[in-house]
Amino acid sequence: MRCAALFLALLLVGPLTLSADEKDGRLDIYFIDVEGGAATLLVTPAGESILIDSGYPDNQGRDRDRILKVLKTDAGRTKLDHAVVSHWHLDHYGNHAALAALVPIGRFWDRGLPEMLSEDPGFGERAEKYRAAAQNQMNTLRAGDQFDLPSGKTPLTVRVLTASGEVVANDGPANPFAKEHQAQAEDTSDNAKSLSLLFLMGDFTFLTCGDLTWNTEAKLMVPNNPIGRVELFMVTHHGLEVSNNPVLVRAIEPRVAVMCNGPEKGCAARTWDTLRACDTLQAVYQLHRNVKLGENDQTPAEFIANTESTATCKGRFVKASVAADGKSYTVAIEGREPVRTYTTR
Numbered sequence: 001m002r003c004a005a006l007f008l009a010l011l012l013v014g015p016l017t018l019s020a021d022e023k024d025g026r027l028d029i030y031f032i033d034v035e036g037g038a039a040t041l042l043v044t045p046a047g048e049s050i051l052i053d054s055g056y057p058d059n060q061g062r063d064r065d066r067i068l069k070v071l072k073t074d075a076g077r078t079k080l081d082h083a084v085v086s087h088w089h090l091d092h093y094g095n096h097a098a099l100a101a102l103v104p105i106g107r108f109w110d111r112g113l114p115e116m117l118s119e120d121p122g123f124g125e126r127a128e129k130y131r132a133a134a135q136n137q138m139n140t141l142r143a144g145d146q147f148d149l150p151s152g153k154t155p156l157t158v159r160v161l162t163a164s165g166e167v168v169a170n171d172g173p174a175n176p177f178a179k180e181h182q183a184q185a186e187d188t189s190d191n192a193k194s195l196s197l198l199f200l201m202g203d204f205t206f207l208t209c210g211d212l213t214w215n216t217e218a219k220l221m222v223p224n225n226p227i228g229r230v231e232l233f234m235v236t237h238h239g240l241e242v243s244n245n246p247v248l249v250r251a252i253e254p255r256v257a258v259m260c261n262g263p264e265k266g267c268a269a270r271t272w273d274t275l276r277a278c279d280t281l282q283a284v285y286q287l288h289r290n291v292k293l294g295e296n297d298q299t300p301a302e303f304i305a306n307t308e309s310t311a312t313c314k315g316r317f318v319k320a321s322v323a324a325d326g327k328s329y330t331v332a333i334e335g336r337e338p339v340r341t342y343t344t345r
């Protein structure tokens with residue numbers, strides 16, 4: 001009888017959540033499905049939460065609610081310690097203000113809020129909502145900035161590699177792929193000004209470049225490679241072909257890649273050619289099956305988190321979880337086997 005009562009009590013408590021000091025020392029990275037936008041939640045070994053981008057606005061709060069579900073139910077957090085905007089396109093900062101109305105957000109980080117954006121006539125109004133949500137206390141990130149985050153036994157650092165079109169010094173070993181660069185027409189959109197962030201925990205590295213485009217990727221990576229090798233790479237710009245210059249993607253020798261594509265967005269053939277040329281890659285996850293492409297034009301079905309069209313999509317995430325010492329990490333699709341384990345190089 002007592003056992004039954006205890007079992008019932010546990011059921012009533014609901015999903016187990018962890019407070020900051022109970023966390024297991026791992027770095028968790030959730031690639032949240034926002035239907036071809038981007039929203040990536042990191043929970044550090046110290047229990048701090050960092051949201052990079054927030055998906056599309058509107059759609060009855062679809063992306064906002066998916067982010068809140070992952071934050072609260074899966075990650076067991078009650079607040080966002082940091083909210084980052086990679087650049088000023090709607091599929092990336094669509095819910096910062098909406099989230100701020102529902103959960104406390106500690107600090108806002110971005111590349112600097114421009115007065116206007118030529119490609120978005122509605123930018124001014126939306127930017128003011130963002131500014132109000134941040135109570136005008138935004139922190140501007142610049143290429144070369146570096147932060148040590150509270151961590152467990154292994155230090156956790158984030159480096160800002162690109163911001164507002166500027167890049168870190170082109171130091172490092174010669175990039176063997178540099179000569180492959182073929183400049184494209186100049187991208188005057190905000191994509192070219194995206195933040196690129198490199199997280200380092202021991203030997204583990206995670207690179208996310210927002211929607212950074214071709215020529216800025218080359219500015220960062222030619223002639224030398226200032227990044228080194230990357231374990232986990234978020235495929236840039238949803239997998240679109242105006243990004244993912246081989247001078248970057250091939251030089252970083254990624255082990256696992258995650259593409260935040262949508263059912264009809266991203267997953268370009270040229271990007272796939274580049275990924276397939278990376279012989280270090282052991283897995284490419286897609287948040288979505290691209291419904292316009294055949295099976296051979298995308299990753300195998302077992303690496304695709306969502307196969308439905310947007311109308312019926314369940315919004316499963318892909319989660320990477322890094323061991324406390326940074327020496328290994330797992331990657332899995334929400335609610336699905338297998339959980340694959342990778343040993344950090």
Ligand SMILES: [Zn+2]
Nearest residue numbers: 037089091211
């Ligand atoms: Zn985008």
